Amino acid sequence: QYNPHRIWSANMEFPGVLWLAFVPISVAVVSIMMARRRATSFLTTKRSPPPPPTAAGAPFLGILPALVAKGPLRVLRDAHAEMGSVFTVRLLHRKVTFLVGPDVSSHFYQGLESEISQDEVSQFTTPTFGPGVAFDVDFVTRREQFRFFGDAMKPAKLRTYARLMVREVEYYFARWGQSGTVDLKQELEHLVTLVASRCLFGEEVRAKMLVEVATHLRELNDGMRLVTILFPHLPIPAHHRRDKARARLGEIFSDIVSSRKASCPDGSRNVVDDMLQCLIDSRYKDGRATTETEVVGMLVSALFAGQHTSSSTGTWTGARLLARANAKHLRAAVQEQERIMARHGDRVDYEVLQEMDTLHRCVKEVLRLHPPAMMLLRHARRSFTVRTSEGVEYEVPEGRTVASPLVIHNRLPHVYRDPESYEPDRFGPGRGEDRAGGALSYTAFGAGRHACVGEAFAYMQIKVIWSHLLRKFKMEMVSPFPETDWNVVMPGPKGKVMLRYNRRGMSTAA
Numbered sequence: 001q002y003n004p005h006r007i008w009s010a011n012m013e014f015p016g017v018l019w020l021a022f023v024p025i026s027v028a029v030v031s032i033m034m035a036r037r038r039a040t041s042f043l044t045t046k047r048s049p050p051p052p053p054t055a056a057g058a059p060f061l062g063i064l065p066a067l068v069a070k071g072p073l074r075v076l077r078d079a080h081a082e083m084g085s086v087f088t089v090r091l092l093h094r095k096v097t098f099l100v101g102p103d104v105s106s107h108f109y110q111g112l113e114s115e116i117s118q119d120e121v122s123q124f125t126t127p128t129f130g131p132g133v134a135f136d137v138d139f140v141t142r143r144e145q146f147r148f149f150g151d152a153m154k155p156a157k158l159r160t161y162a163r164l165m166v167r168e169v170e171y172y173f174a175r176w177g178q179s180g181t182v183d184l185k186q187e188l189e190h191l192v193t194l195v196a197s198r199c200l201f202g203e204e205v206r207a208k209m210l211v212e213v214a215t216h217l218r219e220l221n222d223g224m225r226l227v228t229i230l231f232p233h234l235p236i237p238a239h240h241r242r243d244k245a246r247a248r249l250g251e252i253f254s255d256i257v258s259s260r261k262a263s264c265p266d267g268s269r270n271v272v273d274d275m276l277q278c279l280i281d282s283r284y285k286d287g288r289a290t291t292e293t294e295v296v297g298m299l300v301s302a303l304f305a306g307q308h309t310s311s312s313t314g315t316w317t318g319a320r321l322l323a324r325a326n327a328k329h330l331r332a333a334v335q336e337q338e339r340i341m342a343r344h345g346d347r348v349d350y351e352v353l354q355e356m357d358t359l360h361r362c363v364k365e366v367l368r369l370h371p372p373a374m375m376l377l378r379h380a381r382r383s384f385t386v387r388t389s390e391g392v393e394y395e396v397p398e399g400r401t402v403a404s405p406l407v408i409h410n411r412l413p414h415v416y417r418d419p420e421s422y423e424p425d426r427f428g429p430g431r432g433e434d435r436a437g438g439a440l441s442y443t444a445f446g447a448g449r450h451a452c453v454g455e456a457f458a459y460m461q462i463k464v465i466w467s468h469l470l471r472k473f474k475m476e477m478v479s480p481f482p483e484t485d486w487n488v489v490m491p492g493p494k495g496k497v498m499l500r501y502n503r504r505g506m507s508t509a510a
Contacts, residue, residue, distance in 0.1 A: 049385055049393035052097050054088040055079045062090035071486050072226065072374060076405050086386055086394050092230060096401045098375075100408050102415070102440035103389045108378055108404050109440055109448030113139050118450065120379035121401055124232035127243060128220050128304065130250060133297030144284050145298060150453045152278040155350075158456060161199040162350040165464040168195045173468060176501065181478060184499040185315045185492075188465070190214055192311040195461055196303055200275040201256060213252065213303075219245035220300075221308050224489045229377075246300070253296040261292075275302065306454055306461075309372040312492035314462050315482075316370040317363055318469075319497055320422045322477040329424055332358050337470045353463050359470075361424035363462050367444035369422060371406040373490055376446060378402045406443055415441045473501040 057063045066075045076098065079087050085100045099105050107116060122135040129136070133145060151157075172191050176182070193214040223242025227234060260276060279295045290298075321330045336358040344352050383398040396402060411419040415437035416426060426433045434442035445452040452458075469475065478500045482493035 049395040052086045052088045052394045053083045098403045102438040104386045105440045115382050116378045121377040124229050129301040130297040132293045148282040152275040159350040164198050166348050169468045179502045181500045183496045184318050185497040188311040188314045196306050202274045216245035216249050253299050257295050310461050315493050316366045361427045365424040368410045371444045375403045375405040475501045
């Protein structure tokens with residue numbers, strides 16, 4: 001029967017049932033909201049990785065007293081041994097964070113220009129290279145200038161350069177007598193200047209500029225000292241000599257560029273096929289031609305980088321191969337030349353040079369032990385995190401100078417077996433220690449986005465020289481193994497490197 005009270009009671013009970021059902025749902029929702037709030041609070045309050053540990057140093061001076069007392073190599077090795085693969089040193093007003101080893105170097109070599117840049121830390125090169133090129137221009141312009149160099153280093157060009165190199169080397173060493181004693185360092189400085197001038201600038205430079213250009217290049221290298229990185233215009237004698245040498249080289253090369261352009265005033269391409277002509281003919285993407293100032297600056301930078309690194313590496317190659325402890329490597333290099341002579345006779349060209357695997361490994365090992373630069377520098381435009389092989393994370397702050405110390409990076413014992421020894425076979429079949437350690441284990445020519453465009457040219461030049469020396473002469477070192485000059489940015493053998501030679505009786509060529 002109809003009972004209004006029962007209906008009312010039922011209706012009053014029904015919301016209660018709904019409320020009881022809603023309780024667990026509400027609890028779940030509240031729990032989720034609270035969990036999310038806690039997670040958000042955790043994320044916002046979670047600490048970033050700590051900055052890298054900093055080496056102890058004197059007030060204001062930082063590690064400067066240690067650098068003077070021990071030298072840069074010892075200071076860096078001590079810091080690495082104490083603090084590991086990521087550490088910071090303070091030098092006067094600047095903090096530099098070092099990244100040692102392939103496991104912490106990916107961002108250094110592969111990072112975008114907007115993240116980690118060369119511009120801010122490479123301004124010290126402008127007095128050497130001159131205005132309008134390299135780090136005196138914006139990144140887009142510099143990238144196009146690197147493209148011009150890349151075009152001049154393509155295999156088709158290298159084939160042409162190889163023939164020029166061989167003729168230049170043959171002509172130079174024909175001046176040596178049946179026997180004698182020479183300063184290998186000085187000889188290779190002159191020879192590499194001749195070779196580079198012939199390949200890069202043509203006969204007009206090679207014919208008349210050897211002594212003066214070589215002298216000025218030596219002043220440029222001596223003027224790029226460690227103090228130059230911090231104070232590029234400091235009024236010291238080395239900088240005065242650098243500026244005077246750069247001005248004179250600018251005059252010499254400007255005359256050469258003007259003369260070359262005058263030889264084809266109608267704008268038609270000159271028949272000369274060298275780097276100078278490539279740079280004159282180059283065009284930016286907007287159609288603009290290179291200016292005389294730009295061409296001169298690019299010539300100076302190319303000759304400076306190529307002349308010093310190749311002559312230094314060539315000298316170290318001789319010092320290493322002729323050391324008594326490395327007799328087996330010298331013998332292997334000579335035997336390779338004999339095998340190649342048996343196959344090709346007197347012919348030495350681009351293709352034949354590619355067959356010289358043993359000699360190539362000998363040079364590569366020299367570059368591992370004696371890289372052309374002590375370290376490479378970058379500027380962190382954004383902070384980034386690095387993780388060591390032990391799993392420790394550090395945050396490198398925005399604005400920090402970042403360095404990859406090649407002198408340590410390429411000698412790590414967990415990458416290279418017995419890393420202080422000269423062992424070219426470590427790169428041979430079955431070992432390949434540089435590949436086993438990862439893509440960034442070997443960085444003598446840089447890596448990633450900033451790998452050196454002149455690597456193939458440099459190897460070819462040194463192999464042409466030492467192929468000839470190994471075929472033509474019996475040699476021995478008569479001075480102690482050279483020390484390294486750590487006072488300059490691009491360290492090389494210190495002092496004279498004396499070599500005694502006797503011309504071989506057999507018919508050889510290169």
